[in-house]
Amino acid sequence: MSVEDRSWMYDGWNDNGRHSSDWVRNTNAFLDQAFNSVSNSEKLGVVCPCSDCRNRVRRRRDVMSMHLCKRGFMPGYFTWTEHGQRPISQPTMDYAYDTADGLDQMLADWGDAMQTDSVEHEPTADAKAFYALLEASKEPLHSYTSVALQIAVARLMAVKSQYNLPVECINKLLDLFGDVLPQNHKMSKSLYECQCLLRGLKMPYIKIDACTNNCMIYYKEDKNKDKCDFCGESRYVVTEPAHQGHKRKPIPHKVLCYLPLIPRLQRLFMEPNTAKHMRWHKEGRRANPNVMVHPSDAEAWTHFNTSCPEFAMDPRNV
Numbered sequence: 001m002s003v004e005d006r007s008w009m010y011d012g013w014n015d016n017g018r019h020s021s022d023w024v025r026n027t028n029a030f031l032d033q034a035f036n037s038v039s040n041s042e043k044l045g046v047v048c049p050c051s052d053c054r055n056r057v058r059r060r061r062d063v064m065s066m067h068l069c070k071r072g073f074m075p076g077y078f079t080w081t082e083h084g085q086r087p088i089s090q091p092t093m094d095y096a097y098d099t100a101d102g103l104d105q106m107l108a109d110w111g112d113a114m115q116t117d118s119v120e121h122e123p124t125a126d127a128k129a130f131y132a133l134l135e136a137s138k139e140p141l142h143s144y145t146s147v148a149l150q151i152a153v154a155r156l157m158a159v160k161s162q163y164n165l166p167v168e169c170i171n172k173l174l175d176l177f178g179d180v181l182p183q184n185h186k187m188s189k190s191l192y193e194c195q196c197l198l199r200g201l202k203m204p205y206i207k208i209d210a211c212t213n214n215c216m217i218y219y220k221e222d223k224n225k226d227k228c229d230f231c232g233e234s235r236y237v238v239t240e241p242a243h244q245g246h247k248r249k250p251i252p253h254k255v256l257c258y259l260p261l262i263p264r265l266q267r268l269f270m271e272p273n274t275a276k277h278m279r280w281h282k283e284g285r286r287a288n289p290n291v292m293v294h295p296s297d298a299e300a301w302t303h304f305n306t307s308c309p310e311f312a313m314d315p316r317n318v
Contacts, residue, residue, distance in 0.1 A: 006078045013072040027068055030083070035061055037084030043272075047082050049074050055082045142185040149186045153194045160191075167191050203267065205257045209235055212253035269316060282315035 012023025019027075035041040045058035050067035053059065054074045059067065079085060139149050160170055170191045177187050188194045209218040215230040216222065226235050236250040269275045281296035295301055305312035 009073045009077070010075075015072070017069065019069065027065075030080070031061055031065060034064075034080070034083040049077050049080075049082065051075070139186055141187055142182045144182060149188075150197065153188055153197050157194060157198060170194075203263060205259050208256045208258055209252040210254040210256045211235070214254075217256055218252075265318070278318060279315040281318070 008020070008022050008026050012020035012026075014020075034046050038044075038046050042060070045060050046064065047053070047055040048057055048059040048064045048067050049055050050064070050071040051074050052071050053067060055077075141147055141149055141152055156170070156173070159165070174187065174189055174191070174194075178185070178189060181187055188197060210216070211218075211228040211231065212233050213228070213231050215228050215233075218225055218235060222229075227233065228235070234253070236252055239248075239250075268278055281294055281301075284294070286293060286297075292298060311317050
C-alpha cells in the first residue's frame with residue numbers, strides 16, 4: 001500500500017463512529033502489518049498511532065483498534081515509520097548503533113509493565129516520566145546521527161560513575177559537546193539536565209550524612225544533630241577562618257548512599273524473564289523435592305511461610 005492512497009485514514013473516519021467500509025478494511029490491514037512486523041507483539045504490544053497516544057504508548061491490538069475507532073489516526077501520519085515502513089527521505093544506514101546497555105529493551109519492558117487498558121484517566125507521575133524518557137530514547141542527538149539523546153546521556157552518566165568524575169568536569173564536557181556538535185543538537189547542557197532526563201528510570205538513592213568514624217548516621221530523629229552521640233566528632237568539615245563570613249552549604253565528613261529496595265524489586269518484576277525467576281520459588285517445579293535447589297527449600301524460608309501464610313500466598317513476595 002503506497003503513501004499516496006492513504007487519504008482514507010482521515011477521509012473515512014467519522015467522530016460519530018460511522019466509519020467508511022474502506023477505512024475499516026484498511027485499518028484492519030494496517031493492524032495486521034503493524035503487529036506482524038514486531039516480534040512478540042501480542043505480548044509487548046505496538047506503539048499506538050491514535051490522536052492521543054501519538055506513537056508514545058504501546059498497546060495490544062484490541063486496545064489499539066478501539067483507540068483508532070474512537071479517536072482516529074494522529075494528524076499527518078501518512079508514512080508508517082513506527083509500524084514497519086522506512087521513511088522515504090531517510091538514507092539507509094550502513095550500520096546499526098548497538099546499545100549494549102540494553103536500554104531500549106529495558107524501556108520496552110517498563111512500558112509493558114505500566115501499560116493499562118484504562119486510558120481515560122490522567123497518567124500517573126511515573127507514567128509521565130516514562131513517556132518523557134521514551135520520547136528521548138527515540139529522538140536523535142542531531143540530524144546526522146542515529147544515536148538517541150537518552151542513550152548518549154546514559155552512557156555519559158555511566159562514564160561519570162565508572163571514573164568518579166566531578167560535577168564540574170561533566171559540565172565542562174557538555175560545554176565542549178555543545179561547541180563541536182552541529183547546530184540544533186539536543187544534547188543536555190548540564191549534569192542537572194542529564195539527571196532530570198534519567199530521573200524517569202526511577203532508580204533513586206538517598207544521601208544520608210554519617211559520622212566520620214562510622215558510629216552513627218544522621219537520620220530521622222538524629223537528622224538535625226551536628227555532632228556524633230558516641231565519639232563527639234563534628235558532622236561537618238570545619239570551615240576555615242578565611243571562609244567563615246561566606247554563606248555556603250556545610251560539607252559532611254561522610255555520606256551514606258542508601259538504595260531503596262522497593263523500586264529495585266519493582267524493576268526486577270518489570271522485565272518478563274527476570275520476573276519469571278523472581279516467582280520461581282512459588283511457581284517453579286522441582287524434579288526432586290528432597291534436594292534443595294533454591295533458598296525457598298531451606299528450613300528458614302519454610303518456617304517463614306508457615307508463620308506468614310497470607311504473605312506467602314502471593315508469588316511476588318520475596
